[in-house]
Amino acid sequence: MVAIKLENVSKIFFRQPLKRKYTTLRETLLHYFDWLKNKEKARYVEAIKDISLSIERGESVGIIGMNGSGKSTLLKLLAGIYKPDSGKVYVKGRVASLIGVGIGFHPGFTGRENIFINGIILGLSKKEIKRRFDDIVKFAELEDYIDEPVRTYSDGMFMRLGFSIATNVDPDILLIDEILAVGDEYFGHKCAEKIAEFRRLGKTMVIVSHQLEAIEKWCDRVVWLNDGMIREIGIPSKVIDSYRNAIAQKEGKIPLEIRSSEAKLRVPTP
Amino acid sequence: MFSNVIELYRCRVLIVSLVLKEVKLRYYGSVLGFLWTFLNPLLLMCVYTIVFSTFLRIKVENYPVFLFCGLIPWVWFSTSILEGADSIIRGGDLITRVLFPPQVLPTVTVFSNMINFVFSLPILFIFLLLFKVKIGGALIALPIVMIIQAVFTMGLVLMVSALNVHFRDIQHILGNLIIMWFFTTPILYPMTSIPANLKFISRINPMATLIKAYRDILFYRQFPNWLLLGITLCFGFLVFFLGNLVFNRYKESFPEEV
Structure with missing residues (x-):
């Protein structure tokens, strides 16, 4: 096909x-x-x-x-x-595109809030994000920092989070x-x-x-x-x-x- | 026109979360934070009250409240237009790097400013009580006036946001145009102080009708002129329709032009 x-x-x-x-x-x-x-x-x-x-x-x-x-x-x-x-x-x-990761992230929001906003931008529903939330955090290995504002993240952490959300869209x-x-x-x-x-x-x-x-x-x-x-x-x-x-x-x-x-x-x- | 509306309805969750984001972000990083939502219109009112009741001496009873009734819907309108104009350009990566419905961005500016408008209503009510102007039953008409304003503003914002991507002069012209519009709309002064030969200006100005309606409801405790509002609503739909036409004409070029 x-x-x-x-x-x-x-x-x-x-x-x-x-x-x-x-x-x-x-x-x-x-x-x-x-x-x-x-x-x-x-x-x-x-x-x-x-x-x-x-x-x-x-x-x-x-x-x-x-x-x-x-x-x-x-x-x-x-x-x-x-x-x-x-x-x-x-x-x-x-379709999930990893053309740009972390788009729509705002530095002032926590990782948790950004996962929701980014996920919705990528076309997930709130329910789907809730279901995948733990997987996303686990894959990005940000369990300890997920409630910190993203501006405190290192570049690597930022990219990891973006990549993790994008690949969890289940395309x-x-x-x-x-x-x-x-x-x-x-x-x-x-x-x-x-x-x-x-x-x-x-x-x-x-x-x-x-x-x-x-x-x-x-x-x-x-x-x-x-x-x-x-x-x-x-x-x-x-x-x-x-x-x-x-x-x-x-x-x-x-x-x-x-x-x-x-x-x-x-x-x-x- | 309907394709845009349907698309907007389809991504309502996205709009809601972006609106909340905007509202939260507006005063992000400031010490007083959310308090600015109340302080800003308050300070603006103080400035105009000092100028227009002490220096220029406009004779209106309870002038601060009179002013405030017209000022907050105007702030909603003007901020939506000015922020909406470059909303697509500010969208940046959202437009160029993900499949993102662009009409969401101007919509978000209109609605986040509407939320700010709603938040400044409690201050208005406090003022009404302080100045012993009673709150009338006409208040139930308020949402209707707000809907009319939202339709009209959406149409304009869709139009300017799309045009601004191609002609970035627009956001610069708009700043001055809005000031002109502000002073020709009876916000700082009552409708009655307009010279008879210039009355037609406020007749063709939909914002004048809307501000008058807000004032009727909140300040004079009477129902607004439904006929005029009906005409304004029709005009609002016309502008909304035109805005959609312009937006659809340009929207495919956004990822290349932003």
Whole structure:
């Protein structure tokens, strides 16, 4: 059964002029006149270009690629935060996105209060949070501090709490964006275990990460995004290898394996 | 329009908890804390009373109470507009990083300010007793006036919050516009002191009708003019409808623009 399906999805961002952090009415008018004058001048960036992809239920898919290749945009499209400019996104099941943890936390509130507010933001009902409350606290290992204001927490404690709430939402589909390194080594292992558990439970996962080893370990398939398009898709070890080679080439170093395999290819020609 | 209302109803738990959060947070970290909810309107009233009954000498009996009746609903209205204008932008991560219904944010500002309004009512009642103005039975009409004000304010706040994401000038213009609106609404002075040729301004100003209604109920112990309130309610719904149109037109662009 298909859990996620993308059909010819494109996403366009309008290129914003430098310094345009704040649009003003005047700038918009000027911008409009500019546009009338030279229409052909492209003022937009196509972050995702006509991508089609389908992910089976229970499958975990890694997304790799260089900065600006559209990984996070793709994830936000899956999460429903962005709407595609063309094409369709189908997602079946409850989605939990670990795109940002600890969002909506307020430093002045206690851990307990923040769990409730954050949980409700993530789409849980009060009852569900009450039921999972102990699990959340236990996983974050904050039993002794849960009634202290969050501003007294260390960064690690803060992240642990956020991660713990997000993973306790009990999703069918989990979207993970580069937060596999939460807290210290110890908590990192716990997170890894949690993700392994999700895999065992047959949850669908989409993981964006630059940690290629982690991707190789956790994913059934890897998508290599380049410039908003799928450059390669397939079994992790293969895609990651060609991705690494591409990076090496960009750095000007042609790796040994490639040279030898190319050499092999050339030899048979009589 | 209905899609937004349904969505808002669906996430009522979220709204309630965010409203409570806002109310608790308003005076977070201050020594007097929650007491400020009462002190703030009180001090504001003192300032205006000194200026307008001692310096400018407006001739109204029991002026402080007269003023207070109009001032607290106005504070609800103006603070909602000003805070609501950048509510989406202040939402930040909520908008850009989680799937979050954006209409919740302006709604929360309107309702958290309504709670503050409700909290300042007891002070008003104390003042009414102090000045020996009796509390009348017309009080039962108060919730109706509040609902009309809530509808009208929601519409405006939805509109300005969505527009402000694209045109951030709005929050700067609004500050001055609201002051202008404040002085042209009969809050500091009675309706009767407006020159006859300018009366039409308060006729087309829904806030003037609402403030007058509050004053009728609380100060003059009489029922408000239902016809005028009915017209204001219709106008409120129109503004609410327009606000939803504007909001829906822009809401998909929020995650990219915030």
